[in-house]
């Protein structure tokens with residue numbers, strides 16, 4: 001079941017699969033990246049990312065390479081999330 005928009009009471013629908021989220025700490029350092037699916041409300045168009053896969057943490061092998069690839073992906077740009 002997909003999320004229900006709390007404002008409109010409508011079931012949200014998938015608007016984009018495999019959206020990358022890059023999470024930054026308050027100090028500006030990237031902490032992890034993760035992929036999920038974007039779902040949108042058909043009425044108000046509010047969009048959230050849900051159904052996350054496994055996180056790639058900053059200390060894991062290949063993190064920097066994946067981060068740079070995600071940031072350079074103009075066709076499917078990442079969502080930048082920030083702590084606090």
Ligand SMILES: [Zn+2]
Nearest residue numbers: 005008041044
């Ligand atoms: Zn809505």
